[in-house]
Amino acid sequence: MNISRRFFMKTSAVAVGGAVTAKAGTAKAESRNRAPADPFGCLVDLTQCVGCRKCEQACNEVNHLPEPKVAFDDTRVLDCKRRPDQNAFTVINRYYPGKKDEQNRLVPTYAKIQCMHCQDPACVSACIVGALTKQENGAVIYDKSKCIGCRYCMVACPFGIPAYEYDQPFTPEVRKCTYCFERISEEGGKPGCASVCPVEAITFGKRDTVLALAKGKIKKDPGRYINKVYGEEEVGGTSWMYISEHPFEKLGFLSLPKKPLPTLPETIQHTIFKFLWAPVTLFAALAGGMWVFNRKQMTGEDISEERGADNE
Amino acid sequence: MRTLFKPLLIISASLILIAGGLFFINYDAGSTLSQAFAAAPEKAPTKVPTPPKPPEKVNPDGTPWSPAAQVAAMERAKEVPPFIKNVKDETAWERKQRLGDDAPTLKDQDHAYVVLNSPIVNKDQDMYEPVRFMHKKHAAVTGDCLKCHHASADEPGAAETAKCSACHQEAFNPEFPERPGLKAAYHRQCMTCHEEQEKGPLGCTDCHGKNVPDHSKLVKLPKNPSPTQVTTECLRCHEDQGEDMLKSAHWLWKGPSPYTVDGEKRVDSGKATNTINNFCIALPSNWPRCTSCHAGYGWKDETFDFTDKSRIDCLICHDTTDTYAKVPTDAGMPYPQLDLVKIAEHVGKPSRKTCGDCHFQGGGGDAVKHGDMNAILYYPTRSCDVHMGDLDFQCHDCHKTRNHKISGRSLSLPVAEGARSCEDCHTSQPHHGNDLLDHHLNRHGEHIACMTCHSPVYAKCKPTKTWWDWSEAGDKKRKVNKDKYGMPDYFWKKGEFLWDESVQPTYAWYNGTVERYLIGDEIDDDGVTEITRPVGGIKDSKSRIAPFKIMAGKQPVDKNNKTLLTPNLFGPKGYWKNVDWDQAFKVGAEAAGIEYSGEYDWEETKMYWSLNHEVTPKEMALSCVQCHESLTQERSCDRCHQDKRDVDFKALSYKGVDFKTMAARGRDTLDLVEKTDYINFKALGYKGDPIIYGGRFKQLPLGWHKDGKEEK
Known part of the structure; x- marks a missing residue:
């Protein structure tokens, strides 16, 4: 009889919990998407980029970054693969995907790297103090006054973008492309890199507009582009998108899932804490345990008496 | 009270006076002494040379100087034409078909020279200087206006071509996201074509120089730096x-x-x-x-x-x-x-x-x-x-x-x-009008350097020295006369001079290499030593007829070693101080590492100087008849071509520099008026006017003297 009661308690708790989880899970997945309604977007046309590094220079100037070790007009740095860091929010790398020209020379393709400003950013999700936020205009920006320096964002970012000022022992910040948040917040403002680009390899506009432009370009000239807009769906879509002549894997781009990365961890976490069911269940279980234990103690006296009698 | 005040006043006044006097004496003595010490060992108080004044930005007539074509082009660059919203939706081929013979040509061009410096481009960043764009040259080289002017406005009555900035304005126009902004339009158009043609500049600074940043904040210097x-x-x-x-x-x-x-x-x-x-x-x-x-x-x-x-x-x-x-x-x-x-x-x-x-x-x-x-x-x-x-x-x-x-x-x-x-x-192919005359002029480019026609006279605006005789130097008492240009004919330190203005150049075959007299070489004993001489000849296909300034003069040679001497002119041992040639040659020879035997002489030398500046406007280049005397006898092109009545032969063949007008403007060109055989064909190795006697490689069947012998 005891066992059957316990079994009933257990199964009923699991059933209730399961029901709650299932309901909370679906409800959360819909409400937790951070993608703003009409954000800005940038389209990088890799067939246009000439690798002049003017975007790097403009980025340096508008963000007041320290002077680089190698001058911006020195394109020799393109020979080794670089990553954005705390002092350079965007860099260009040169790839040779294998295409050759009439003189049998390899034709380079240049790929610009910066924060992709994901529609549903993993860094924002990972930040435990809300120092990183996704803005209505698409920018993922950083509030240094909130940051505690845990660097979870750096671990979370699928593109490995946020960089930490390890060289600043007292006031380290997480640094990354700001999407020129202040500039684009103004009427007609453009990101520094996009406005300086001599060949307009970067097109800046509303995300929907530039996405349509990207698709239009591919449709108009299918021989020039592969049929993919990188960033359209990657990790739930990014504000920065790319079109290219060559497969993106050959240009240093990662193959990433279409689902926003925060979906799974946030679902699990949010599920656990929905309606406080987990603590409630926990305390209920504990209370139940206590009740069972107390009851056992009460009846225990009789048992010991019986035992004593037996021993005697 | 008064008695006390008075001595006090006197004492204080005298103190002030003494102090002032001491200061004055100190100051005066100090300054004169230091000056005396500084000046004593070197030179007596000499006049401190003053730097020359910067050249004035004025024309010879006193009006402010202004480069007209550049100013006009810069003004045009500022204009922003009304934005063309709709363009005809047609392929390049369809457009060509539609236009047929009405396609725009070189002759429809408004401006041969354009400066690319639109405010649209410079709005966000202004990192580079304006681009000088040879509009007509590009039209001539591509031979097709529609290559660059790749679309036309879809409005009734609109011109077939428009300025780049009419369609391409600010970047990222949300209404026309597919249309690049002006800066990108320029760069894409220029760079793509230059790359494809493997011609023309590709680097950033090959088209436009970088703007120099303001150094006033960057330069950190103490006061009065060395x-x-x-x-x-x-x-x-x-x-x-x-x-x-x-x-x-x-x-x-x-x-x-x-x-x-x-x-x-x-x-x-x-x-x-x-x-x-x-x-x-x-x-x-x-x-x-x-x-x-x-x-x-x-x-x-x-x-x-x-x-x-x-x-x-x-x-x-x-x-x-x-x-x-x-x-x-x-x-x-x-x-x-x-x-x-x-x-x-x-x-x-x-x-x-x-x-x-x-x-x-x-x-x-x-x-x-x-x-x-x-x-x-x-x-x-x-x-x-x-x-x-x-x-x-x-x-x-x-x-x-x-x-x-x-x-x-x-x-x-x-x-x-x-x-x-x-x-x-x-x-x-610099002459790009694509008509009869341009064709002939471009053919000339194989045999004649550009400057031969495009700089008919040198020292056009100011007399230059053409003769310098060192052997006459040293006569401090000789009277210095001014020549017709107001230039001195003598200076005791340097010798005798001749000056010339608006001079007809000497023409010679030149393949780009030079024979050169270097210090220590032996002089040409037979005649005039040529210190520099252009290499070339009528039968050398790389040679072209080029204009030169000849500088001649007499300069010292070592009588025994037969080398040109290098006198020490300036300095304590120099000729200008001591008027002693012997010492000057000795010191100079030692410094130059040559031998000086102790005996010197004066020899005539000659130098060729190339002429590449003072390019005249095209309407002041040499005309056909100024070299080709035979053309003065012609009335039409029918010596070589079937007669074409609509060609104004006289106007074409006489179009060029007018020495009479130049003379009227004060230039010394009267001797050149009505000159024919300007470049002197015989001196260059031709038998005569190539129209009659044939060119250097081809004997064209040009009529009277096929065999090159004159008919009597």
Whole structure:
């Protein structure tokens, strides 16, 4: 009889919990998407980029970054693969995907790297103090006054973008492309890199507009582009998108899932804490345990008496 | 009270007086003493030289100078035409079909010269200087206006072509996201085509120079810095440029001589080592005077350290205040009273002023050496030089510079750091009207250098020295006469001179290489020693007829060694101080590393100087009849072509420079009026006018004298 009661308690708790989880899970997945309604977007046309590094220079100037070790007009740095860091929010790398020209020379393709400003950013999700936020205009920006320096964002970012000022022992910040948040917040403002680009390899506009432009370009000239807009769906879509002549894997781009990365961890976490069911269940279980234990103690006296009698 | 006050007053007054007097005495004595000590050992109080005034920006008639074509083009560049929203949706082929013979051609072009400097492009960033764009040249080379003007407005009555900025304006227009902004339109169009054609510039600074940042905040100098302090401050950021400069010809005054016959592999020829001329003759032993034009400080003898970067004179080339100047006799040191801080804070690109300060003044004064360069070119009129006067060309617009190596070559000096030619911009088919005359003129380009026709006279605006006889020097009492140009015919330090203005050049075959007399070579005993001579000949297909200034004169030779001597002119042992040739030759020979036997003589020498500047406007080039006398007898083209009545033969063949008008404007050209056979075909090896006698390689069936013999 005891066992059957316990079994009933257990199964009923699991059933209730399961029901709650299932309901909370679906409800959360819909409400937790951070993608703003009409954000800005940038389209990088890799067939246009000439690798002049003017975007790097403009980025340096508008963000007041320290002077680089190698001058911006020195394109020799393109020979080794670089990553954005705390002092350079965007860099260009040169790839040779294998295409050759009439003189049998390899034709380079240049790929610009910066924060992709994901529609549903993993860094924002990972930040435990809300120092990183996704803005209505698409920018993922950083509030240094909130940051505690845990660097979870750096671990979370699928593109490995946020960089930490390890060289600043007292006031380290997480640094990354700001999407020129202040500039684009103004009427007609453009990101520094996009406005300086001599060949307009970067097109800046509303995300929907530039996405349509990207698709239009591919449709108009299918021989020039592969049929993919990188960033359209990657990790739930990014504000920065790319079109290219060559497969993106050959240009240093990662193959990433279409689902926003925060979906799974946030679902699990949010599920656990929905309606406080987990603590409630926990305390209920504990209370139940206590009740069972107390009851056992009460009846225990009789048992010991019986035992004593037996021993005697 | 009063009695007490009075002595007090007296005492205090006397104290003040004594103190004042002491101060005065101290001050006076101190200053005179220090002056006396400073001045005593060197020279008695000499007049402190004052720097020359910057050239005035005015025309000869006093009106403000303005490069008309450039100003007009800059004005046009500012215009923003109304935006064309809709363009016809058609392919290039469909468009061609639609237009047929109505397609725009070269003749429909409004402006041959365009400056690309739209405010649309410069709105966000203004990092680069305007682009000079040869609109007509591009139209002629591509042969198709529609290649660049790739779409037309879809409005009734709209022109078939429009300015780039009519369709392409601000970038990222949300209404037309697929339409690139103006900056991208320019870059994509230009670079794609240049890449495809493998012609034309591709690098950023090949089309537009970088804007120089404001240095006033960057330069950190103490008050009254020394010149080397300024250089050290420059090098703080421009270390690499300093390294480059140490390897440049402007620093070393020697270098590779790829165009000198037998000097192709040498890297040591130059003013600093072995070149000589028939002006002031040679550098060795005369350093402090000659090196006042050196881009460095303190090259006063052979011990100068050419590896010391702090001795580079950055300001002589990069001053933009027009105030920097060097003392003519102080081994390249600037005038001490100059405000070097201000000059250093305003550094920028070289200009006609900075280059001209040395290159216009060669040979000891304005216009002395070069027949085609003088102070007029600081601010020339259009007819003096069409590039500088009309389009405001600076020297580096043609003399492209990399790593502080400045391209261009001359006849007078062996060092060359890259060559420039008219064809680099104007192509080998420079006459692009595509009509009868242009065709003939382009054919001339195979045999005639551009300057032969496009610079009919040299020293056009200012007389240049053409004769210098050193043997007459030394007569301090001789009366100095002024010639018809107001130029002196004698100076006791230098000898006898002749000057000439608006001179007809001497023409010679020239394949780009030069035969050169170098210090220590033996002179030509039979006649005139040619210090420089262009190489070429009528049967050498690489040679073209080019114009030259001939500089002739008499200069000292060693009677026994048969070498040209290098006198020491300047300095304590120099001729100008002691009027002693023997000592001057001895000191000079030692410095130059040649032998001086003790006996000297005077020999006539000759130098060819190339003429590449003072390019006249096209309407002032030589006309056909000025060289081809035979054409004066013709009435139409029917000697060679079927008669075409609609061609105005006279107008075509007589179109060109009018020496009468030039003379009326005050130029010395009366002797050239109605001159035919201008370039003297017989002297160049032809039998006569090639129209009659045939060209140098082809005997064209041109009528009367097929066999080249004159019919009687």
